Amino acid sequence: MSTTIEERLQPVLETAAANAAAVDRDARFPEETVTALAKEGLLGLTMPESIEGLGAGPSEFLQVIRGLAATDASAAMVYLMHTCAAQVTLAGTDGGDSPSLRGMADGSRLGTLAFSERGSRSHFWAPVSQVANGTIAATKSFVTSAAHADDLVVSTRPEGTESPIESTLYLVDAGVPGIEISGPWVGLGLRGNESSPVELKVSTADGTVLGEEGKGLDLMLGVVLPWFQLGQGGVSLGIAEGALGAAVAHVTSAQLEHLGQTLADLPTVRARIGRSQTEVDLLAGFLADLARRMAEGDPNAPVLSAKAAANETAIRVTTEAMQACGGAAMSPALPVERFFRDARAGSVMAPTTDVLYELTGRALAGMPLLG
Numbered sequence: 169m170s171t172t173i174e175e176r177l178q179p180v181l182e183t184a185a186a187n188a189a190a191v192d193r194d195a196r197f198p199e200e201t202v203t204a205l206a207k208e209g210l211l212g213l214t215m216p217e218s219i220e221g222l223g224a225g226p227s228e229f230l231q232v233i234r235g236l237a238a239t240d241a242s243a244a245m246v247y248l249m250h251t252c253a254a255q256v257t258l259a260g261t262d263g264g265d266s267p268s269l270r271g272m273a274d275g276s277r278l279g280t281l282a283f284s285e286r287g288s289r290s291h292f293w294a295p296v297s298q299v300a301n302g303t304i305a306a307t308k309s310f311v312t313s314a315a316h317a318d319d320l321v322v323s324t325r326p327e328g329t330e331s332p333i334e335s336t337l338y339l340v341d342a343g344v345p346g347i348e349i350s351g352p353w354v355g356l357g358l359r360g361n362e363s364s365p366v367e368l369k370v371s372t373a374d375g376t377v378l379g380e381e382g383k384g385l386d387l388m389l390g391v392v393l394p395w396f397q398l399g400q401g402g403v404s405l406g407i408a409e410g411a412l413g414a415a416v417a418h419v420t421s422a423q424l425e426h427l428g429q430t431l432a433d434l435p436t437v438r439a440r441i442g443r444s445q446t447e448v449d450l451l452a453g454f455l456a457d458l459a460r461r462m463a464e465g466d467p468n469a470p471v472l473s474a475k476a477a478a479n480e481t482a483i484r485v486t487t488e489a490m491q492a493c494g495g496a497a498m499s500p501a502l503p504v505e506r507f508f509r510d511a512r513a514g515s516v517m518a519p520t521t522d523v524l525y526e527l528t529g530r531a532l533a534g535m536p537l538l539g
């Protein structure tokens with residue numbers, strides 16, 4: 169009898185729920201939850217069955233990441249970066265099979281993306297690092313799961329090019345010489361993400377080119393972007409749902425004893441949770457449709473809008489949840505303030521909300537996306 173996604177996800181969510189508050193408080197990597205994801209086969213959710221993955225698609229991915237983010241958003245971001253790394257490695261590997269890919273599929277190896285650089289900041293499509301004398305030397309500004317990842321997908325410019333958007337993607341084993349975590353991750357939100365800066369001085373012989381040399385941008389935009397946009401949308405949706413669920417539990421139980429009422433008896437409080445649920449429903453429908461269209465290979469699926477819409481929704485809903493719960497929400501006794509902090513990260517993660525609006529505007533105006 170095959171195991172359903174729900175049956176695999178349930179024990180992961182129980183583990184995440186037991187650890188989420190401590191992961192945030194102590195800013196520690198959500199190791200127990202990542203181990204549970206691996207044990208349930210979910211790190212290989214979207215990998216083909218031919219390499220021992222579960223062979224599922226964007227809709228199942230959305231289901232898992234949404235549920236996880238509603239419990240522990242830090243763990244959901246780790247999961248998102250792993251899935252993006254696995255997808256681009258799959259697309260960029262001849263024959264779609266390698267020991268690294270099988271490890272990412274069976275959960276024994278954790279992947280991540282090392283794109284953002286100090287020099288070009290959120291403009292991930294334009295690394296300023298460049299291969300010289302056979303060495304990749306790059307200052308990566310944020311790398312999720314930095315100390316726990318086994319495989320890094322590293323962007324850099326090929327030797328000799330002068331184009332700011334020509335890049336190559338290398339799959340680099342985190343154990344090779346020349347990789348140093350150069351600082352701690354101290355985050356306002358997503359505190360368990362371990363998104364530390366990383367210095368690389370790695371021989372190209374120690375990495376594997378994904379796809380073709382100089383064609384990194386094609387993989388970034390054609391493969392990573394859709395999975396990242398959908399997954400980041402799912403993280404933001406889960407954050408909004410987590411905050412709203414906690415707010416509803418609070419306002420329906422917190423008493424105004426002198427009136428014989430709960431906070432939910434106040435129309436203003438009800439309006440805040442009602443408006444928030446409406447926003448959540450709207451976003452859930454949008455993302456479900458996007459996932460379906462991605463699975464069908466629809467070239468017009470609204471990939472750019474997904475992350476911006478979801479990030480803004482999460483910011484609004486978590487703000488409403490804070491207000492509905494009053495001063496009680498200022499304390500970590502309620503998880504609302506954790507979701508409020510976690511929600512801020514999405515819109516400054518590349519491609520940032522500002523950049524997504526700019527790209528969408530360019531497309532509408534018939535202008536090249538990267539002008």
Ligand SMILES: Cc1cc2nc3c(=O)[nH]c(=O)nc-3n(C[C@H](O)[C@H](O)[C@H](O)COP(=O)(O)OP(=O)(O)OC[C@H]3O[C@@H](n4cnc5c(N)ncnc54)[C@H](O)[C@@H]3O)c2cc1C
Nearest residue numbers: 281282283284289290310311312358363516517518520522
């Ligand atoms: C928790 C977390 C985890 C992360 N994990 C990873 C990871 O695993 N791998 C990875 O590669 N990166 C990762 N990042 C980095 C992320 O993707 C961004 O690169 C980073 O957040 C950008 O920060 P910055 O200070 O460089 O922003 P800046 O680029 O300095 O942006 C500052 C402001 O300028 C705006 N802006 C910038 N360019 C434009 C433009 N062209 N048009 C309009 N407005 C613009 C931005 O929207 C923003 O408001 C992570 C970031 C966070 C916060």
